[in-house]
Amino acid sequence: MMTLLEQAQSLRTQLHQYAHEYHVLDAPTVPDAEYDRLFRALQALEMAHPELATLDSPTLRVGGQPLPQFEPVIHTVAMLSIRTETDVTPAGALAFDASVRKELDLPLSAALIEYAAELKFDGLAISLRYENGVLVQAATRGDGATGEDVTQNIRTIAQIPLRLRGEILPGVLEVRGEVYMRRDDFDRLNERQLAAGDKTFVNPRNTAAGAVRQLDPAIAAARPLSFFAYGLGVVEGWPQPETHSAVLDALAGLGFPVCVERAVLQGGAGLAEFHAHVSDIRDGLPFDIDGVVYKVNSMALQKELGFRTREPRWAVAHKFPAQEALTIVEAIDVQVGRTGAITPVARLQPVFVGGVTVTNATLHNEDEARRKDVRVGDTVAVRRAGDVIPEVVNVVLERRPMKDVPGADLFSSSQESLYPVFSLPRACPVCGSHVVREEGEAIARCSGGLSCSAQRKEAIRHFAGRRMMDIDGLGERYVESLVDLAYVKSLADLYALTLADFQNMKAAVDEAAGVSAESIAQGRLATKWAENLLEGIAASKTPLLARFLFALGIRHVGESTAKTLADWLGRLELIRHAPAPLLRSLPDIGDTVAVAISEFFAEPKNQLALDALLAAGVVPRDEHAPSGLLREKLMPASLYAHLGVPKLSGVRSVQLAERVSSLSALARADWLTLTFLPADVAKALLSWLDEDSHRQSLQALAVWCADLERQLPAEIESLAGVFKDKTLVLTGTLPTLSRDQAKDLIEAAGGKVSGSVSKKTHYVVAGSDAGSKLTKAQGLGVSILDEAALLRMLDVREG
Numbered sequence: 001m002m003t004l005l006e007q008a009q010s011l012r013t014q015l016h017q018y019a020h021e022y023h024v025l026d027a028p029t030v031p032d033a034e035y036d037r038l039f040r041a042l043q044a045l046e047m048a049h050p051e052l053a054t055l056d057s058p059t060l061r062v063g064g065q066p067l068p069q070f071e072p073v074i075h076t077v078a079m080l081s082i083r084t085e086t087d088v089t090p091a092g093a094l095a096f097d098a099s100v101r102k103e104l105d106l107p108l109s110a111a112l113i114e115y116a117a118e119l120k121f122d123g124l125a126i127s128l129r130y131e132n133g134v135l136v137q138a139a140t141r142g143d144g145a146t147g148e149d150v151t152q153n154i155r156t157i158a159q160i161p162l163r164l165r166g167e168i169l170p171g172v173l174e175v176r177g178e179v180y181m182r183r184d185d186f187d188r189l190n191e192r193q194l195a196a197g198d199k200t201f202v203n204p205r206n207t208a209a210g211a212v213r214q215l216d217p218a219i220a221a222a223r224p225l226s227f228f229a230y231g232l233g234v235v236e237g238w239p240q241p242e243t244h245s246a247v248l249d250a251l252a253g254l255g256f257p258v259c260v261e262r263a264v265l266q267g268g269a270g271l272a273e274f275h276a277h278v279s280d281i282r283d284g285l286p287f288d289i290d291g292v293v294y295k296v297n298s299m300a301l302q303k304e305l306g307f308r309t310r311e312p313r314w315a316v317a318h319k320f321p322a323q324e325a326l327t328i329v330e331a332i333d334v335q336v337g338r339t340g341a342i343t344p345v346a347r348l349q350p351v352f353v354g355g356v357t358v359t360n361a362t363l364h365n366e367d368e369a370r371r372k373d374v375r376v377g378d379t380v381a382v383r384r385a386g387d388v389i390p391e392v393v394n395v396v397l398e399r400r401p402m403k404d405v406p407g408a409d410l411f412s413s414s415q416e417s418l419y420p421v422f423s424l425p426r427a428c429p430v431c432g433s434h435v436v437r438e439e440g441e442a443i444a445r446c447s448g449g450l451s452c453s454a455q456r457k458e459a460i461r462h463f464a465g466r467r468m469m470d471i472d473g474l475g476e477r478y479v480e481s482l483v484d485l486a487y488v489k490s491l492a493d494l495y496a497l498t499l500a501d502f503q504n505m506k507a508a509v510d511e512a513a514g515v516s517a518e519s520i521a522q523g524r525l526a527t528k529w530a531e532n533l534l535e536g537i538a539a540s541k542t543p544l545l546a547r548f549l550f551a552l553g554i555r556h557v558g559e560s561t562a563k564t565l566a567d568w569l570g571r572l573e574l575i576r577h578a579p580a581p582l583l584r585s586l587p588d589i590g591d592t593v594a595v596a597i598s599e600f601f602a603e604p605k606n607q608l609a610l611d612a613l614l615a616a617g618v619v620p621r622d623e624h625a626p627s628g629l630l631r632e633k634l635m636p637a638s639l640y641a642h643l644g645v646p647k648l649s650g651v652r653s654v655q656l657a658e659r660v661s662s663l664s665a666l667a668r669a670d671w672l673t674l675t676f677l678p679a680d681v682a683k684a685l686l687s688w689l690d691e692d693s694h695r696q697s698l699q700a701l702a703v704w705c706a707d708l709e710r711q712l713p714a715e716i717e718s719l720a721g722v723f724k725d726k727t728l729v730l731t732g733t734l735p736t737l738s739r740d741q742a743k744d745l746i747e748a749a750g751g752k753v754s755g756s757v758s759k760k761t762h763y764v765v766a767g768s769d770a771g772s773k774l775t776k777a778q779g780l781g782v783s784i785l786d787e788a789a790l791l792r793m794l795d796v797r798e799g
């Protein structure tokens with residue numbers, strides 16, 4: 001029998017272990033419920049016997065009482081800042097290496113210096129003090145000499161160990177690192193704020209810093225924070241490793257999260273390479289960084305190099321180009337998208353940000369533009385990260401142009417903004433049709449449909465896209481001219497274009513631009529582009545059914561929905577007449593999507609456009625019989641459940657199917673037929689039946705389903721192959737397959753391709769230059785395939 005003390009100790013040990021597995025290793029071994037059970041047991045025990053509580057108890061993670069203020073903490077070993085290299089080119093790395101060699105008086109012939117390189121996290125520096133393995137204090141950097149005691153808040157960060165792991169624990173160990181917020185955690189936090197009607201946060205860095213400096217630990221506990229360890233302060237009774245990289249390894253061994261994106265490198269060239277590598281993967285990282293850090297790896301050399309004023313000579317932070325910059329809004333225009341979506345766009349004074357010159361930034365929608373209150377003349381912070389469309393982060397209100405209110409007296413001058421609040425135009429700026437914004441929708445739309453040339457252009461651009469009809473060479477510029485000059489009024493018109501059309505179009509464009517028509521004078525060579533385009537158009541005539549469906553630009557139908565439709569129904573003829581209840585019963589197709597699909601095909605002009613495409617010779621090349629799995633979806637119980645009748649749940653539908661065995665019978669149902677159902681369900685069903693034409697539509701549905709049933713194959717075939725229910729992640733460059741080809745093959749074999757590696761990933765397919773995803777997969781023990789192995793597995797399926 002364990003004593004109470006032993007019980008508490010044992011619970012704490014288990015909880016520490018599970019928390020480490022979950023939060024640091026990302027590999028839990030027990031379900032969350034088990035953790036919660038043990039946690040509650042420990043809480044109860046400590047509550048009944050306060051003398052059993054300890055400083056490293058996981059129960060402290062939920063936070064304590066609010067503080068009146070933070071106590072100062074003096075850093076025995078100062079928390080220094082490191083010098084920043086602002087030359088964002090490789091020269092910045094070489095200059096640091098040169099300065100280290102010069103300080104050490106090394107001749108040119110001397111061996112390369114070894115460096116440890118890591119990421120520069122964009123968060124808040126923290127010093128954690130452990131005595132005999134237990135976290136006793138956490139402090140901010142402050143001015144480097146004195147910080148603030150934020151222990152209560154830091155204890156709420158699940159990634160920070162309350163007790164160090166391992167057999168031999170240091171008497172005193174101060175660990176330095178960065179508290180930060182992951183971008184996905186930040187986005188979720190803001191979603192919650194919005195849902196609760198609260199103010200949203202500007203960026204992860206400020207939000208993390210604000211949370212750490214909360215006097216009320218309950219608020220800090222509600223903010224999802226993360227931590228990376230990267231250095232040491234005071235150390236007593238612990239053999240310090242001889243290199244910085246070994247320190248990081250040791251910290252990981254003690255239970256701290258240490259970022260895997262780090263390397264040991266030789267010389268300035270190695271540093272420059274690391275800088276370039278991290279710059280490439282930067283946008284794929286789940287958190288923000290603003291550069292990389294280089295440190296001389298040898299502790300002995302670090303000591304020899306020492307400090308210049310308060311900055312170490314052995315370390316430097318090497319920046320990346322900024323992802324945010326300030327500029328001025330010159331105008332706010334609106335753009336019209338493929339589905340008619342009207343998007344406000346800020347026209348900006350050109351500004352260099354994220355490595356390119358940006359002149360436009362999206363404001364997403366009217367609400368967003370109003371929430372940020374962006375006005376003409378405002379100075380705004382613009383963010384551009386990777387390939388993401390640049391966006392306005394916030395307005396610098398102090399710089400808003402103001403004017404005096406006329407009539408205000410000299411001594412109490414009052415001012416108002418020079419420019420009014422932004423509002424959307426009521427008419428489409430392109431075609432003049434009404435702009436409508438449906439109840440509950442964030443997006444306003446032009447009601448002009450394909451009669452709006454802006455929507456036509458977008459629809460054609462989408463149709464021709466790489467993952468749709470893949471029309472080679474039909475770029476932005478040509479689509480623009482083809483629509484503006486009225487060569488293409490519908491999608492099918494694309495297939496009627498001739499060489500002469502293209503030449504005339506080009507001549508007209510050149511003329512408008514004041515260029516002489518030399519393209520025609522040059523003869524054959526000048527028509528090559530048009531011949532290529534015509535070839536591209538002709539080649540697109542036999543698309544995969546799923547891509548064709550995706551290309552049609554049906555609202556809410558993305559690649560995967562298009563694929564579901566093609567897999568299950570197999571034939572365009574079925575899909576274009578599929579009723580909403582059947583669509584709803586297909587996997588991953590919810591009510592919104594089902595309604596969008598059936599509304600699209602209910603529109604006569606869309607059916608005509610589709611007929612025109614078929615008449616132009618477009619033939620999906622992989623049509624096949626509908627899936628035998630549909631048999632189950634055609635059972636009355638399944639159809640009833642997807643009719644969209646309020647209160648008619650799955651269970652009630654089964655009950656209903658037992659008594660009312662067909663759609664036709666249901667169409668004739670009255671009060672007496674339905675007495676076996678609970679009154680409210682029967683009432684909801686009857687009022688649904690009496691609505692509009694629902695009884696008639698049930699008859700039509702019955703006919704359609706009977707027709708579909710006749711087309712089903714005799715045997716239920718398997719929908720999927722060797723990767724059925726498996727999730728794969730592609731990374732790096734494969735030797736022969738493109739990303740899209742590999743994705744198609746995997747999906748054809750029933751697999752799903754995901755963008756990020758997690759515990760749920762079954763395989764990672766890695767090519768050359770595979771980066772952090774591969775490292776993560778190795779860390780998680782996920783099986784790794786090269787292209788050859790992937791193809792072998794796919795062959796098994798075919799063989």
Ligand SMILES: [Zn+2]
Pocket residue numbers: 336428429430431432433446447448452453454455
């Ligand atoms: Zn329009």
